Amino acid sequence: MLSLRLQAIANLIKKDDVVADIGSDHGLLVNYLAIKGHCALYASENKKGPYNRLKSELKAYKSDIIEIDLADGLENLPARINTVVIAGMGGELIVSILQAHPAKLVNVQKLILAPHCNAKAVREVLNALNYSISYEEIVVEKEVFYEIIVAEQKAIATKEVNPYFGTYHLQARSENFIKMWTSVYNQNKRILSNKKLPLSRKEELLKEQELIEKVISEGEKV
């Protein structure tokens, strides 16, 4: 069984999507997709150890169902791929993977990105790569919040108005979005109660608290 986070990602994949899972690690997502009938899947790792592990995890699948590759990010992305998943890494790493081989994104209609931190960095870069955010979701699993961003290729991409909170989230105001920012707000409050906190960090956090307060209590729209 997939975790709630991986299941939420799998639910965003349609029947006709030809999927690459970059940084596939355990291979659970592609394994699940193969069982669901997806073919021409691609799963990659950029280090030998994780790559060999991935190969042994997926040994039941013939290479005509899942192509397993030792590659850095998108460097070997096959032209057949129209959907790229990059999940379980920091936002900056996801950004560097997307920016390293822009030509490889030409046929990629949909990106499913699940940064475990700094979703802002991801939202900020999508417009320059010709993608617009079409959907966002926050999954809560064992009291941890996981953000999932879906972006689609556009001839002229729509600029993200609020990369910090996410324009999509500010409009949808889902229960988990409010819960996540309430949790960040309470965590910041605890940090701010530390009398030894450097002044610059205190000022930064107080500014953040002001923004979060507006969003969670006043229903700030974009």
Ligand SMILES: C[S@@+](CC[C@H](N)C(=O)[O-])C[C@H]1O[C@@H](n2cnc3c(N)ncnc32)[C@H](O)[C@@H]1O
């Ligand atoms: C924490 S795991 C996430 C696994 C899986 N995607 C998930 O969401 O559960 C991140 C994986 O990305 C791999 N990785 C990191 N940088 C990469 C890169 N540039 N190209 C391919 N894989 C990378 C790591 O080796 C690691 O196995």
